[in-house]
Amino acid sequence: AKATIIISEARTGFVLALANWPTFDLNHYNDPGPAGERALRNTAVADYLEPGSTFKIVAASGALNDGLVAPDSRFDCSIDSIDYKGKPRRFMRDDHHFDHPLTVAEIISHSSNVGAAQLGMKLGEQKLYDYARAFGFGEKSGFPFGGEVSGFLNSPDKWSGVDITRIPAGYSISATPMQIHYAMATIASGGVLMRPQIIRQVTDSSGEVVYNFTGSVRRHVISTKTAEQMARLLQGVASK
Numbered sequence: 001a002k003a004t005i006i007i008s009e010a011r012t013g014f015v016l017a018l019a020n021w022p023t024f025d026l027n028h029y030n031d032p033g034p035a036g037e038r039a040l041r042n043t044a045v046a047d048y049l050e051p052g053s054t055f056k057i058v059a060a061s062g063a064l065n066d067g068l069v070a071p072d073s074r075f076d077c078s079i080d081s082i083d084y085k086g087k088p089r090r091f092m093r094d095d096h097h098f099d100h101p102l103t104v105a106e107i108i109s110h111s112s113n114v115g116a117a118q119l120g121m122k123l124g125e126q127k128l129y130d131y132a133r134a135f136g137f138g139e140k141s142g143f144p145f146g147g148e149v150s151g152f153l154n155s156p157d158k159w160s161g162v163d164i165t166r167i168p169a170g171y172s173i174s175a176t177p178m179q180i181h182y183a184m185a186t187i188a189s190g191g192v193l194m195r196p197q198i199i200r201q202v203t204d205s206s207g208e209v210v211y212n213f214t215g216s217v218r219r220h221v222i223s224t225k226t227a228e229q230m231a232r233l234l235q236g237v238a239s240k
Contacts, residue, residue, distance in 0.1 A: 004043040004177045010185040012215035013194025018044055044181075045141070045148040048174040053111045055137075055170030055180075057187060057230060059119040060108055062131035065226040068122045071233060074101035077114040084121050089165050091117050109236030113169040120168030125156035128168065134221045135183040135193065137175050142195040142218070151175040187234065191227035193218045 007017040020043040022035035032039040041047065063069045077098045081090040092113040107115030120128045132138065138153030152174040159167070166172040175183075178196065186193045195216040202211040222230075 002038070002043055002047070004047075006044055006177060006181045008181065008185055008196070010188035010194075011190070011192075012197075013182070013185075013189075014197050014200060014215070020044060042145070042147050043177065045143045045176050045178045048149060048151045048176050050171050050173065051137075051175045051180050052170040054184060055132075055173070055175075056108065056111065056116045056168065057184065057234070058132050058135055058137075059116050059123060059128060059168040060104060060233070061135075061187070061222050061226055061230050062127060063119045063122045064104070064229055065131075065222040066123065066127070069104050069119065071105045071229060072103050074103050075107065075115050075118045077102045077107065077112045077118075079114065082118070082121070084164060087161065089117075089121075089162060091165050092169055092171070105233050105236060108233045109239070111237065116168040117165040120164055125159060125164055128164075129153070129156050131221075132167075132173070134219060135186060136179050136218070137173065137183065141176075141178050141182055142216075143178055144196070144198055148178070149176060151179055186221050187227050187230045189227070190224045191220060191222040193221050 003021045005017070005019050006015065008015050020041070022033070022039040024032045024039040064071070077094065079091070081088050083089070094110075094112050094114055096110065098110070098112070102110065102112055102115050104119070106112070107119065123131065132153055138151055140148045140150050154173075163172050182193060182196065195218050197213060197216060200213055201209050204210050
């Protein structure tokens with residue numbers, strides 16, 4: 001088992017706290033304990049996982065940002081498959097059966113795999129990939145202390161026939177906890193992907209500030225309006 005917790009200031013990108021488990025005592029750095037070398041890894045940037053439902057912000061944000069859907073646009077999420085580009089594509093199952101078409105807002109609040117896939121199909125493979133890259137997936141975040149891996153996100157020419165139903169739901173790709181964190185922080189920042197930073201200012205021996213670091217923008221991902229829409233829709237995940 002392992003865990004990582006990252007807390008950042010969304011609008012500036014500064015990392016306020018980061019902790020991993022298993023961990024080790026810095027006073028005894030040569031003794032990592034029962035976990036062995038695993039305890040020495042910075043899980044937040046050195047390990048990766050399938051992001052799953054956290055990745056659904058990509059297809060939803062992209063479709064909203066491009067004006068392809070509105071929050072109240074409806075999709076039939078009770079179906080098992082759909083024809084896409086002349087071929088039947090089978091969906092991943094949802095945890096619950098829905099007896100009515102779901103709005104985009106409900107696709108997010110119920111975390112529907114079938115709905116996310118249909119939003120991905122609205123965008124198409126290339127646009128879905130472009131938005132995933134814009135959110136920071138498939139590239140290093142720029143964490144300043146090294147040890148970072150880039151995760152795994154194939155370009156569309158390497159996708160299988162079912163990937164358009166899997167990737168929008170966060171499967172068939174991998175990402176580090178840091179990538180997932182900053183992708184989600186892009187919603188909170190108003191649509192801007194920030195670079196992780198640790199040092200806020202440098203002072204001299206007398207305490208006088210020598211240099212102040214400001215937030216470092218990597219790119220604008222979605223409009224402020226779309227980010228605000230997504231922030232409201234994501235509140236539905238934790239609401240009745």
